[in-house]
Amino acid sequence: MTEHTLKTIRDTFFKQRLVLDTNLLDSEKHMIQADTTFPIQGYLQVVDHLRFTLKERSIANCNTWYACVDDIQLLRNGQVLHDLQSSAQKGHGTSELCRRPPIIWDPSPNFSSRNGTPIRRIILHCTTIDLVTSVLNWFHHPESHVSAHYVVARDGKIYHMVRDADKAWHAYGENADSIGIEHVANVHEHLSPPQEQAAITLIKWLMSEYKIPPYAITGHRFSPSHQEDTTCPHHLFGDETEAALRAWVTKNLS
Structure with a gap:
């Protein structure tokens, strides 16, 4: 008889829905320690996660969960299978769009409800100051x-300050249906190399998560309904023109 077992190789969340950990209710995720094993009776890889059904016990009265394939091993009769392929191994294409970068949860109290408005676009910003601690403290x-x-941040670290499901206050008149991403830089700086790579990975993940097309990626000053006098995102993407931003999006996100 064939027995399948799932083993965690690092601390990870088991999730009831395939969304970012920080967008789940506490009741929808369960932290599992490394080196924990679970007999399973069925599984299916969904992008960079494994959907599986527990065989002998439930967790929080739930038998079917998702886990990131980078955090687990799948065993058949005690032997490690190599069926699972992480998003980093798959390379370019749809799977690459779904790779979630490392993210640091650092919540801000400044948010409100989207009131059911779906996420349709991403707005890119420049902080105008080049100290990430100052930005985080202000938020x-x-x-x-x-x-x-x-x-x-300039070193490529990503801080998550408002849940995607909530409305952050980043672009007056544009917040209800958008995700706002700030990039730490002064008004004359371009993206640093590690910052650019982190931003690309983050934006690709969000595009895949919320089915956002490249044309819905914009800068603060170029968003159609913004109600502020701003030149943000300044020189992050080259010069201050919308053409420079669109060229960057086409090169890196299309």
């Missing part, structure tokens, strides 16, 4: 009345 202050969903 932590309730009196600042500003925030972004993500902040990408």
Whole structure:
């Protein structure tokens, strides 16, 4: 008789839905320690996750879960299978779009409800200051009345400050259906190499997660309904023109 077993190789979340960990309710995810094994009776790889059904026990009264394939091994009769392929191994194409980069959860109190409005686009920003600690501290202050969903630092670290399901306050008049991404830089700086790579990976993940087409990636000043006098995102993508931003999107995200 063939026995299939799932083994965690690092601490990871088992998830009831295939979305970002930070967008799940506490009741929809369960932290599993490394080197824990579970007999399973069925499985299916879905992009960079494995959907599986537990055989002998449930977790939180649920038998079917998702786990990131980078965090688990699949065994048949005690032997490791190599059927699972991580998004990093698959290379380019749809699977690459779904690769989730490392993200640091650092919540801001500045957010509100989307009131059911679906996410349709991504708005890119430049912080205008080049110290990530200053940006994070400002977004932590309730009196600042500003925030972004993500902040990408010069060294490539990504900070997640507002859940995607909530409305961050990053572009007045544009917040309801958008995800805002701030890039740490002064007004004259381009993206640094590690920052650019992190931004590309993050945006590709979000595009795949929310079915956002390349034409719906824009800069703050170029978003159609913005109600502020701004030149953001400044020189992040070359010169300050929309053509420079569109060329960057075409090169890296199309």
